[in-house]
Amino acid sequence: MSVLEKVRPARVVSEPRVTDEHGRRVRVWELALRYALLLAVLALTVGPFLWQLSTSLKGPTEDIYTSPPRFLPSDPTFHNYERVSETIPVWDYALNSLKVATANVVTNCVGSALAGYALARLRYRGRRAATLAFILAMLVPVEGIIIAQFTTMRELGLNNTLVGVVLPGCIGAMNVLLMRNAFLNLPYEIEEAAFVDGANVWQRFVRIALPSVKGTLAVVAIFAFMGAWDDFLWPLIVLSDPSKFTLTIGLNYLHGTFANDERLVAAGTVIAVAPLIALFACLQRYFFRGVGEGAVKG
C-alpha cells in the first residue's frame, strides 16, 4: 500500500505469507501486535480455568497460598478427585445432570421441531394466536416467575424430582421460534411434489422438512444441553433432597460445607466443567457456523 513497500519488494516477499479474509497480506508488526493481544486475552479468559485445574492437582502437603504464586503443582496427584467423591456423591450428581441435560435435548429438539413446523408450514385457524403465545412466553422474565413455577410444580406433586427440574424448560419458546424461522426459509416446491405423490403431513415433516433444518436443530441441541447442565437458580429452588442434586447444586453445597479446602472445591469444578469444554471443542465449528448464519439472516 505505501511507497516503502513498493520500493523494497524483496523484504515484502520474505515476510510470512499471511493473508486476511480478502486475500490481502497482513503486515508483520500488525500480526505481532494481534497475537500479543490475543495471547493476553487468552490468559485472561482461560487462565482462571487452568489455575483451578492446577489447584485441584496440588497435594495436601503443598502450600496453595504461596506468594509469589506457583502455577505448576510440585507433585501432581489425583487424590483430591478421590476425596471429593468421598465427601459428596459427585458421580451421582453428574449422572443426575446428564439425565436432566439429555432429557432437555430430546424434548427441545422434538417439541420445537413439531411446533415450529406447525407455525411455519401448516394453515389453520388460530395459527397467529399460537405464534403470539410463543412470542409472549419468550418475553416473560424467568427470574420473576420462579416462585409461581415452584408453586405450580408443588401442585403437580413434582417438587424435588428430576422431572420437575426438566419440565419448565423442556420446550423453550425461543427454540420453537428458531425452528419456525428455519422451516420458513425452505422452498415450498419439494413439499408440494411429495404431497402430489400422496405423502401425508407426518411423512412430509419427517422425510422432507426435518432433514433440511439439521443445522438449526444442532444449535437447539447444543443450547439445550448447555442450558440444562449449567442451570443453577431453578434446580436450587426445586430440589431439596441432597440425593437428587444436580452437579451445580452439589458444587454449591460442597463450597458451602467445605469452603476451607480449596483443592476439593477445585476438583469438583473441574469435574463439572470438563465435559462441557470437551463437548464444545468437538462441536464448535458447527456451533459458530449455525449461530453466525442465524444472526446474519436475522
Next chain:
Amino acid sequence: MTMSTVSRVRRQLPLSPWLFAAPGLLVIGAFILYPFVSTLINAFTDRRTLIEGKFVGLDNFRELLHDDMFWIGLRNSTLYVVGVVPALVLLPLLLALLVQKNIPGIAFFRSAFYTPVVASIVVVGLIWVWLLDERGLVNSLLETIGVGRVGFLSDQWLLLLSAMAVTVWKGLGYYMIIYLAALANVPRELHEAAAVDGAGAVRRFLTVTVPAVRSTMVLVGALSSVAAFKVFSEVYLMAGPSGGPAGEDTTLVMLVQRTGTGLTGRVGYASAISVVVFVVTVALMLLVLRADRRDES
C-alpha cells in the same frame, strides 16, 4: 405446479396442526404463561407457601416502600446495570475486531474466548471466589508486585464490583459472537475509502465501524441491561445466600428467592417484588429502544 395444489398443501386436516403444536403450547402454557399470570395475581394476596392467600389490595406494595431490604435490592440491581452494560457494549466489540481477521490459529482463539460462556455460572463463581480470596491468586500477585492484599470479597462495595467484573468476564464471548456476525456485514469499501482519506485506526473505528454496528450495539445494550437487572447467581455465589456483610449486596432476584421459598415463604410478597422486576425490565427495554430511535432522527 398449479395454485390449487399449493392451497391444498396448505389446507390441512383441522386437527393435525394442533397435534404438532400441542406439546409446545402445553409446556409454555403450564410453566411460563400460567405462572406469569399467577405471579401478577399473587402480588395482591398474602399467600404463603402452605397457606392459600386472600386478596389484600396494594398492601404488599405499600410494605415494599418501607422495606429497607427492598431498597437495597433495587439499588444493587440498578448499580449492576450501570456498571455492567457499558463494559458489555464496548469490550466485546473490541474483542470481535481482534478475532475478526482470519489469521492462523484464529479459530482456536475464538473458541477459547468462548469458554467462560460455556462454563456453568456456578463453576465460574467458585473459580473467582478462589481467585479473589484473601489468600487467592489475585491477592498473591498484588502482594508480589508490592500493592498488598485487597479484601475483594469482604468489603461491601468491592464485592459488588467484583461480581460485576465476573459478569462482564463471563459475557464477553457471548456478545463477541453477536458482534462478529454484525461485522461480517460491514462493507470493506467503507474502511478503504476512509483509509484513503487518511483516517487512522481509531478514527476509522469511530466513523466506520461504530455507525455500521450501531443497531447491534443497541441490541447488546438491551439484552445486557435486562440480564444485569435480574442478576442472581454471581452475587449469590460470591456474597453467600444472605447477600454479603449485613445483606448489603442483596439483589432484587436474590430477595425474591429468599422471601418466596421455604416452608414459611411469603409467596405474595415475593410476587410483588417480581412485579417490580417485570416493570423495570420492560421500562429498560423501552428506554434503550427509544434512545436508539432518537439518535437516528
